[in-house]
Each structure stands twice: as structure tokens, then as C-alpha cells.
Amino acid sequence: MNWDASSLWQFNVLLLIMLFILAIAAISIKDLVASAVIFGAYSFIMCLLWTAMLAVDVAFTEAAVGAGVSTVLVLGTALHIKRKSKD
Amino acid sequence: MKPLALLFTLSVGVLLLAASLDLPDWSDPASPASSHVSPYYIQESLNQTSVPNLVSSVLADYRSYDTMFETVVIFCAGITVLTILRRTFRSKDKYILPRPEREDADIILQSAVRLLVPVMQVFALYVIAHGHHSPGGGFQGGVILGASFILLSIAYDLKTVLKRFKENSILFLSAVGVLIYAGIGIICLFLGRNFLAYGAWAKLLGITEQEAHSHGMLGVEIGVAITVMVIMFSLYADLSSSGDLDEGL
């Protein structure tokens, strides 16, 4: 039942690699709507990582806030500004 | 600009990596962060508050004063967004994203949402009320409740939801949540204890001190949930319609 840092390290490393890819993609992609959606995916991967690190309450909050509400807020802003970014 | 930014970032990185060598090993049970105040919380929480979920009890009892002002920060952020964006006159249309041409509603989406939203709201109430024994609490439940209203206004229309959930009541409820939190604390003050010392409720309700702590935390979390729910929906309504409250995402 008890958790061990070394028992699930493959899973952790996989999540961390995806975290890097998504973070770099979110700030380098030119389409702002795509950037917002990738940021939502980044939040969800972060939530899985925190579940693996025993922080269930924080992961629950992040799943509701990061993947749900904040993505919608960024999308709602992207609706009212120019969609393409220059860099 | 860009080479300079990269240089600055890399130098900060080198400094931080050098500093990380002094940190305790990852997941070390004897690290300084887990050996000063948190053992007290882990050992005494169940005895003093009768709440098994340590995160809930530390959030709403031991660090209650902190959480109260976090709630106030959320309240202030909602009011700030309202002040910056809200307009009473209609601005000119300037939508960049493609919008659907047709006027009739999407029946599949609406009937699915009509099925899902009550389930979401009941689950959110469960998360708030059962937060003492399982992961959950006021913040999570409030966010899920707010997300259910956001889902409703995406599937239908922002106007349809705002007809039932008026802006006046949004403002009123956001203040009510903070007032419930502070009121529970102030009543403890009147009963002769410190601010937010829930043990004072024991005589008033005729229960033991531990149960009073548990009930006080439940009341506080209901206040947090009301504020968070209302502010989340108000943020969505203001940001997605750019302050006009006429047409959502």
C-alpha cells in the first residue's frame, strides 16, 4: 500500500518528458488557441504527476482548475484578440 | 533581445542548479520540511479535530486565517476583473474566431449537457461535504460547481444562464461566501475564544469540542465554495464576452 519513489520511476520519467515537450510547445507555437489547449494538456500531465507524488488534494484541484477553468478563460480571451502571434 | 534573454535564463539556471545541490534528498522522510511543524499536524489532527483528511484540517483549522485571506484574494480578483472589463454599452463586433452561421441550437450537445450538469453539481456537493474523509473540500467543490455553470453557458448561451443566475446575485453571493467565513470566526470571538477557534461552538451546539472543530470547518468550506463558484463563473462571463455579457464562447 505504501508508496516508494523507485517503484514507479518509469512512469514518472515518461510524464516528465511529456511535461517538457508540452511546456516548450505551449510557448513556441504561433496559434494562440492551440497554445491554450496545449497548456490545458500540460496542466493535466502535471496533475497526474502530483497524484504519483501523493498530493491527491492538489491534483484534484489542478484537474478542476488547470485543465478545466483556466483553459476556458484563456480561450475566451483568445476569442477577442488576434489569433496569430508573431513569435 | 533573444540572445540576451537566453544568456540571462542560462545564468539563472546555473545559479539554481548550484543551489539545488544543497537541498535535502528527494522524498527523504527526515528532511527539514517534514520534521518541524508537520509531525505535530499529522499526530494531533485526528485527536483535536476528528478529521482524517490532514490537508482539510490544516487548511481550514490550523491555517484558517491564511485560507480566509486567500478567499478574500479570490473575491478581490473577481471584483477587479468586473471593474476592468464590464461595460454597459455594446461595443462593436470584432470576433476573430469563426462563429457558426446557423441560429438553431445543437440538440445533441444540449441534451447531453442537460444530463451531465446535475451529476456534476451533485458530485461537487459531495466533494464539499465529504472533504473531511476523502480528497476534496471547499476549493475543489467550488471550482466544479463553477465549471458546471460554465459548461451550461457554453452549450446553451451566456444570456440563457444569466437569466437564471443574475449578475446582482453573483455579486451578492461572492460577498456572502467571505462573510460566512468571517462570521463563523467572529462568533467564536463573541463566545470568548480566539478568532476562528471553532471549539467555542461546542457549548452552543451541545457537542464535544472535536466535533465542533469538524462542524466549523464544514461551515467555513461552504463559504469558500460559494465564493469560488461565483467568482469562477463571473470570470468566465466577463472574459468570454469582453465585458458585454451578451454572447459567450
Next chain:
Amino acid sequence: MLNIIIVILMLLGLFFFFGTSVGLIHFPDFYSRMHAAGKGDTLSTALILTGLALYHLQDFSLATLLVSLKIMSIVLYIFIASPTATHAIMDAGFESGVKHWSKADQPDKNKGEVK
């Protein structure tokens, strides 16, 4: 006996997930990719979660029954929500005028055959 059923359910779920991933990468246009994502994802998630619910029922008591019921309600939620989300995305794509893939639009690889 129950273990074999659980393993079969989970392997089936993994198989359909694999099919979903292949379809998502390999299909040519937006609509067929969403078709692969919507159907395969829902079925495979439902299969894997049903396997988990059965796994919890192995030593039967009220507590494990409650956990299994909670898992099955997740299955029900996903069964309603996931196809609806796929439908909404597809509908938005159709409304904003994403083109279908069709064989006639493709450049002819072997010019010798005239249709």
C-alpha cells in the same frame, strides 16, 4: 476465473487504445481522425474501467461494492461525455468549413489508368 475475465477486458481495452492511436495518426483528414478518437477512446476506457471494477469485487464486501459502483459511474459519465465532446468538435469544424478528404482530390499516382 475472474482474473482471466479481467485480463481479457484489459487487453481488449489496450488493443482498442492502440487502434485509436494508429487511427489518430494515420487517417487523412479531420473528420476521420475525430471518428477514430471518439469511438475507440470511449470503448477502450470503458473496458479498462470495467476490468478495474471487477478486480475490486474479488473479495466481496460492502466497501468494495461501493468502490466498484463509483468506477462504473465514471464509465457511465465517460460514455455520455466523450462522444458528445467529439461531436461538438466535429460540428465546430463543419461549421467553420473544414474540407472532407476524398479520393478524387488526391493527385493521381499512376497516370496510366484513366477512370
Next chain:
Amino acid sequence: MDDLLLFIISKYNYWVAIILLLIGLYGMISKNNLLKKVISMAIFQSAIFLFYISIGTKQHATIPIIEHGHNGYGADHAVIDVANYANPLPHVLMLTAIVVGVATLGVALAVIQKINQVHDTIEEDEILRNMEE
């Protein structure tokens, strides 16, 4: 060789948080679009959350919910072993910080929309050029 591996295992989670923080910092400094800056700021923020949660984990521990807590409390209750439960304090700090983070993200987005209404763009260099004229 074994020492090096042990060293990497004991520190790699901090390094991940630091690298994510650097990605966010680089985006905040070098990106020209204001919405990109805000998204970079959110990545920076979540890197700090990751660092705090890494501090709270314990080897051979379980989630910070006391098992069989339903059965009650009192003098007969067994003494709880501290090493069995993860540190709840960083979780509490980060839980409130996440919700406050989304509220402040809303404020930043509102300011961006207001800037867009005034200057009709959210690219930093164009705004600066507009203000000089």
C-alpha cells in the same frame, strides 16, 4: 558510478522543476505577445508548485488521509506514525495557491483584453510604437 546514480535519483525532481521554471522565465522575457507572456507565467508558477510538492513527498509513505479515521478518536486511539503519511503542509499551501493563481490569471487576461481594446494589438513592440506616436 553507483554514487552518481544515487545522486541523480535523489535530485532529479528538483532539476525538472528548475528546467520548467527556466522555460517559463525565458518565455516571459523573450516573447513578444502578451498572451504568450501570461501562459509562460503560468508555466513558471506551476514549476514552483512542482518544487513544493516534491518537498512534501516521503519515501515509503502514503497519502495524507489517516486510514480508518471513521472509527473515531480519543484516548484509545493508536499513536500515528509520522513517517507513514506525506507532509500535508506544502499541499495546503499549493492548494490555495492554485486557486488564487487562476483568479490572478483572470485579472491578467482582463488587462490584456483592455489593452487590445485601446491599441488594437497585443504585440509588445506595436504597443510601444503606438504609445510613442
